[in-house]
Amino acid sequence: MATALADTAVATDAPLTWWRGAVIYQIYPRSFRDTNGDGIGDLAGIAERLDYIADLGVDGIWISPFFTSPMKDFGYDVADYCGIDPSFGTFEDFDRIIEKAHALGLKVIIDQVYSHTSDEHAWFRESRADRTNPKADWYVWADPKPDGSPPSNWQSVFGGSAWQWDGPRKQYYLHNFLTSQPDLNVHNPDVQDALLDVARFWLGRGVDGFRLDALNFSMHDPELRDNPPSGTPIELVTRPFDMQIKQFNQSHPDIVAFLERIRATIDEFPGRFTVAEVGGPEPLAEMKAFTEGGKRLDSAYNFDFLYAPRLTAPLVRASLSQWSGEPGEGWPSWAFSNHDAPRAVTRWTLDGDMGRMARLNLLLLLALRGNPIIYQGEELGLPQGHVAFEDLQDPEAIANWPHTLGRDGARTPMPWAANAPQAGFSTANRTWLKLDPAHSGFAVDAQAADPASTLGYARALLGARRAHPALVHGDIELLSSPADILAFRRHTEGGSVLCVFNLGETSLRWSPPAGAGAAQLIATENHVGSGAILEDLRPGSGYWAMIASS
Known part of the structure; x- marks a missing residue:
């Protein structure tokens, strides 16, 4: 239906x-x-x-x-x-x-x-030298808390605190990634x-x-x-x-x-x-x-x-x-x-x-x-x-x-x-x-x-995509479909392409909506070329079809 x-x-x-x-x-x-x-x-x-x-x-x-x-x-x-x-x-x-x-x-x-x-960048080497050099504020430096612990509870992407103690500055520096990747002060x-x-x-x-x-x-x-x-x-x-x-x-x-x-x-x-x-x-x-x-x-x-x-x-x-x-x-x-x-x-x-x-x-x-x-x-x-x-x-x-x-x-x-x-x-x-x-x-x-x-x-x-401008820069219109079916129309003034995918685990039958126009197959999961539109969709399959503008 x-x-x-x-x-x-x-x-x-x-x-x-x-x-x-x-x-x-x-x-x-x-x-x-x-x-x-x-x-x-x-x-x-x-x-x-x-x-x-x-x-x-x-x-x-x-x-x-x-x-x-x-x-x-x-x-x-x-x-x-x-x-x-x-x-x-x-x-x-x-x-x-x-x-x-x-x-x-x-x-x-x-x-x-x-x-x-990197901590080997010349900017960081200068910044860490002391607190008064021209690049002293080019990285994120902060004093420890009174108990010596890091300035905040921030954590690094790679594990552990995002703060690293630095002896020359007697401060912590911020590193959201590796300790060898100090954060720039982009403020x-x-x-x-x-x-x-x-x-x-x-x-x-x-x-x-x-x-x-x-x-x-x-x-x-x-x-x-x-x-x-x-x-x-x-x-x-x-x-x-x-x-x-x-x-x-x-x-x-x-x-x-x-x-x-x-x-x-x-x-x-x-x-x-x-x-x-x-x-x-x-x-x-x-x-x-x-x-x-x-x-x-x-x-x-x-x-x-x-x-x-x-x-x-x-x-x-x-x-x-x-x-x-x-x-x-x-x-x-x-x-x-x-x-x-x-x-x-x-x-x-x-x-x-x-x-x-x-x-x-x-x-x-x-x-x-x-x-x-x-x-x-x-x-x-x-x-x-x-x-x-x-x-x-x-x-x-x-x-x-x-x-x-x-x-x-x-x-x-x-x-x-x-x-x-x-x-x-x-x-x-x-x-x-x-x-x-x-x-x-x-x-x-x-x-x-x-x-x-x-x-x-x-x-x-x-090659097929390039031949159909609707797929390159066209608008998109999501279509109503069963939960496991993804269906949308890409369209420009010059043409429209229907894109349908069964991303579920069982075969499903789905037809283009009324008014979508006649369709001609452009590509499927295992084929590129013209052919009749598909309605029986096995799991993990899909197609592109050229349709008449509605």
């Missing part, structure tokens, strides 16, 4: 720009391609494989940090914002990426980490000025935008008030951080004023794009605030899907409905996997058929209104890599073993050639993370010539 249209149509009034609906391919450079045989991926390896990325049909790349760093958090502990770590290469290598990517029609986005630095206008100069440096070298890491950690409560307890049962936590509501160590209201300064700086270089990473259990308000009114950032993405144990229709429906498209609202971005989260295909596969789950993930991700972000290997259906305890590199995984999957399993080397040493990632005898031997069967060369492979499907699907 046909169901009525839900009253959830979304309007898109903003003028179209290159990034609105762009598909971004995330590169974790340490694990992408090693060209010098040291076991660590490098910038030259990215340049070498840009043709592969362009052939996928994506619009741009996001490169995780490659800046000068002691690599205690593998680049997210920056020791020089305007330097390139020798393990990744040189500025000549980076400039080659910009030149080649642009020639191939790809935009280049890079990470910016404005909430903290300080001089710190903001320095960070904006960093942005100008990379924009001047030709980057097309930034992904702003851990942005809601960039400002704290100056009164250093204690966080309230979250009430989370101890059996559900792996670290004290989960036992607090992060009310005062992050998410200060003044962040938005800094974002307006960032936006003004970005606008000195027209056509650039900014996307914020916003973590936390209830990030929506910040995502909206960070992207509001066209005077802050362009887009934001959160962890709705990155740590979800199951892919369900209610989850997706709730996430989509949060972005109503009202005037002044920012533009969402979506990621199912990244360098921090266990791979979605492993988290969400229920019946053991990871290939089918990988295709379904791509079909859904590329249908959502917003910017889809594909993490390297998702186009191959790459599952979470197995990393033995003795081979772990991730400090969080080591600290919490074996209670979390950690980040290393999503960071294992990219497999390029099934029968080559290290699956073509490197000529080194040992790589920084060991390759999971099971990943060789997913290698690019094992899939490239097979249109029925996950890689072949991804290429065809990206």
Whole structure:
């Protein structure tokens, strides 16, 4: 029986720009391609494989940090914002990426980490020297309580107090992450000025935008008030951080004023794009605030899907409905996997058929209104890599073993050639993370010539998406459907596409609503091409269909 249209149509009034609906391919450079045989991926390896990325049909790349760093958090502990770590290469290598990517029609986005630095950064070395030097207030310093204990009860993401005693200053400094990652005092206008100069440096070298890491950690409560307890049962936590509501160590209201300064700086270089990473259990308000009114950032993405144990229709429906498209609202971005989260295909596969789950993930991700972000290997259906305890590199995984999957399993080397040493990632005898031997069967060369492979499907699907503007930048209309069915219409004045998914565990029958118009199949979970519309949907399946405008 046909169901009525839900009253959830979304309007898109903003003028179209290159990034609105762009598909971004995330590169974790340490694990992408090693060209010098040291076991660590490098910038030259990215340049070498840009043709592969362009052939996928994506619009741009996001490169995780490659800046000068002691690599205690593998680049997210920056020791020089305007330097390139020798393990990744040189500025000549980076400039080659910009030149080649642009020639191939790809935009280049890079990470910016404005909430903290490495303790080896020159700014921190000067700041910790004494309490009167020019950078004394560039980091978050505080005196101990009278009993010598830390200034507040704030907890670090990686476990333990977020405060570290420092002998030279005879004060505590704040570190929301590792003790070697002191938090910048971004309330300080001089710190903001320095960070904006960093942005100008990379924009001047030709980057097309930034992904702003851990942005809601960039400002704290100056009164250093204690966080309230979250009430989370101890059996559900792996670290004290989960036992607090992060009310005062992050998410200060003044962040938005800094974002307006960032936006003004970005606008000195027209056509650039900014996307914020916003973590936390209830990030929506910040995502909206960070992207509001066209005077802050362009887009934001959160962890709705990155740590979800199951892919369900209610989850997706709730996430989509949060972005109503009202005037002044920012533009969402979506990621199912990244360098921090266990791979979605492993988290969400229920019946053991990871290939089918990988295709379904791509079909859904590329249908959502917003910017889809594909993490390297998702186009191959790459599952979470197995990393033995003795081979772990991730400090969080080591600290919490074996209670979390950690980040290393999503960071294992990219497999390029099934029968080559290290699956073509490197000529080194040992790589920084060991390759999971099971990943060789997913290698690019094992899939490239097979249109029925996950890689072949991804290429065809990206081509089909690009051929239908409604899927790129169209509005979205959620349709009434049974609980396990997710159905929505993407539409522009030039055409409409119906997107339907059965995310439940049983077969269901569903027909498009009355008035939706005739439909012609564009793509299904295992096929891209024309055909008759489907009404009988097996579990874990879906389709796109072109429909007449109603």
